[in-house]
Amino acid sequence: MPKITPVELRTMEFKKVMRGFDAEQVKTYIEQAANTIEESVLENKRLSERIQEYEKLESIIRDTAIQAQQRLKAEEERAKKESELIIEQSKQEAEKLLDEAKKEREKLTNELATLKTERDRFVVLFKGVLNSLLLMLDEEEFLKPPKEDKKLKQE
Numbered sequence: 001m002p003k004i005t006p007v008e009l010r011t012m013e014f015k016k017v018m019r020g021f022d023a024e025q026v027k028t029y030i031e032q033a034a035n036t037i038e039e040s041v042l043e044n045k046r047l048s049e050r051i052q053e054y055e056k057l058e059s060i061i062r063d064t065a066i067q068a069q070q071r072l073k074a075e076e077e078r079a080k081k082e083s084e085l086i087i088e089q090s091k092q093e094a095e096k097l098l099d100e101a102k103k104e105r106e107k108l109t110n111e112l113a114t115l116k117t118e119r120d121r122f123v124v125l126f127k128g129v130l131n132s133l134l135l136m137l138d139e140e141e142f143l144k145p146p147k148e149d150k151k152l153k154q155e
Contacts, residue, residue: 006038 009030014020 004037006034006041009034009037 012030014026016023
């Protein structure tokens with residue numbers, strides 16, 4: 001069945017018969033029906049336009065949400081890479097500091113060993129000097145009065 005527009009409804013001509021309906025009443029009723037259909041068509045058009053607007057908004061919101069998710073994912077990946085880089089740099093710095101500390105400890109250990117060796121040599125030398133002095137004292141050379149110096153006498 002073909003659709004009837006309000007204009008077709010208004011312009012429709014019926015054939016006249018003897019025992020028909022009141023022509024004025026039929027025209028009035030058809031006009032009311034045409035107005036109702038016209039309002040329905042306009043309302044349908046308005047609602048269709050609103051639906052299109054909502055569909056556009058829905059599309060914009062969906063696209064925005066997808067973009068936000070993509071940005072969030074990209075930011076998470078960037079932050080993860082950055083944190084991994086910071087951790088790696090920190091590990092390298094820690095290893096460097098540890099190596100430097102080990103080298104410094106080794107250097108100080110060597111210096112300490114050298115100082116102990118020098119101390120031991122000094123102790124041996126000092127003991128030798130003291131023993132020599134004790135021997136000299138035992139020989140009583142130092143117990144004898146000192147000889148006067150000729151230069152001191154001449155003065």
